[in-house]
Amino acid sequence: MNNKRVIIVGGGLAGLYTAFQLEQLNIPYLLIEAKDIFGGRIYSEQPEVNDDKTLWYDLGPTWIFPHHHRMKTLVANLDQQLFQQHIEGAVVYQENVNTQPQIIENGQGQLLHRLTGGLYKLILALQAKLSIYNYQLGSSVNNVEKINGIWQVTVKNRKDTSTVVHQADHLILALPPRIICRYLTPENWASKRLTQALVSVPTWMAGQAKFVATYQKPFWRNKGLAGQAFSRTGPMVEIHDASAKNQQGFALFGFIGLSPQAIKSISTEQLKALCIEQLRLLFGDEAQQYDQCYLKSWGNDDYVAIEQDRTDPPAHPDFNILGFSDELSSLNLYLAGSEFAQQDAGYLEGAICAADIAIGSLKKEFDYIN
Known part of the structure; x- marks a missing residue:
């Protein structure tokens, strides 16, 4: 097993920005992205x-x-x-x-x-700020559990199908709510109320x-x-x-x-x-x-839309993250995707807002420990 203090799942704007901030704070982390390139919903040709x-x-x-x-x-x-x-x-x-x-x-x-x-230049600029040893591309998470207070994140290499379990004290999910439910096995770690709330939020851009x-x-x-x-x-x-x-x-x-x-x-x-x-x-x-x-x-x-996104009428994301603050805090879990922002949710600005709040909460935990 590989140990890191923090694991970030999702290499879109929110995930990359979070990794960039942790790099500046010298907080050990691993950023995991399922696709072969960073950017998430920021995609350019x-x-x-x-x-x-x-x-x-x-x-x-x-x-x-x-x-x-x-x-x-x-x-x-x-x-x-x-x-x-x-x-x-x-x-x-x-x-x-x-x-x-x-x-x-x-x-x-x-x-x-x-x-x-083009906006993808921002993604390339963020990636250039990260150590290549702190991220994995083409690696999909197919199981997440919390055992004895430690996050266990199972990651499959999409090229050779090899699997590795990474351990972390803190987990940051920089993904749309419904994608979290689809791939990150919330039945292992989330309350029923939290799972239902995640599924109810439409995915921006889907x-x-x-x-x-x-x-x-x-x-x-x-x-x-x-x-x-x-x-x-x-x-x-x-x-x-x-x-x-x-x-x-x-x-x-x-x-x-x-x-x-x-x-x-x-x-x-x-x-x-x-x-x-x-x-x-x-x-x-x-x-x-x-x-x-x-x-x-x-x-x-x-990696963006689920079937519900394809059939539901368009709607703007609205997630009451404050209503789950106790549960998230007890899990050392941070939700950093744009849909979780308290302002400008579903926009680029929302991704930064949500990530800033996650980083601020995480930094308080590290300041308390240190």
Whole structure:
């Protein structure tokens, strides 16, 4: 068995940020991530043929809101930069397939920020701050127990199927509530009330699917369009300028308004073709002259969504973590995913908020022991 004072399960933004903070505090930890890359729901694609290796195109969360001060601080601390979401120009509205799209002048959206080069650069910057001996990628947790006051976490290497049991005094779960229930055997350690509460919380992003098309030039801007569109016909229901930098890495992205089941029923190439055709109808024939296009259905990602997420109507996460403070404290268990945040739950800011609270509670325990 391998011993660590703290185990973190989940290598998305919350898990990586938590590991980064523990690294600064010199608290021994192990970060475990089931996928082969970090990021969780922050996922971006980088063009295979691209001289500029600083461009990533976001297929997960994209925006940092003006009031998200924790995210802004993190971006600055990691020497990254923000730029404003491009909103200048007219907005296109598509009512139905039988009428021409309507051009709405001065229909600009709210002020939003993006990470220069794509949000995945933040994940890479966090990973670079960690010791390679303190994390494991491609390793899935398939059993969690607490025996004689010690957490026993069984981890399977997804490449060679070998299994290792790690021990820890403290356990931080930086995962969506329903994913915790699916993979981390709460029947071994959680009360029935806590388990029921975890299952009831919808997973942020689970119902989303995004499409991105990249271009050499921002042809929509040259036409006086913002790259923003709304449609009642689909397949995309909302479209925005997705350029990776203010004046570079030009792209459009859209939220696909189909259920995960509907997306799974057709081929990826067919759905991409439908999206390109919609961009052509909305913004002109130049939309067909794309460089590359990408698609991500989060509802069909088994490490993000469960069946309940695929069938439930969309809802915002709301978890009363204060109502379980005694149980969590007695277990030395900390819930750090975005859905557990007391403010901005379900956003990037929420992931940092929830992680900060977990880190603060953990630090108090270590200060008390030391």
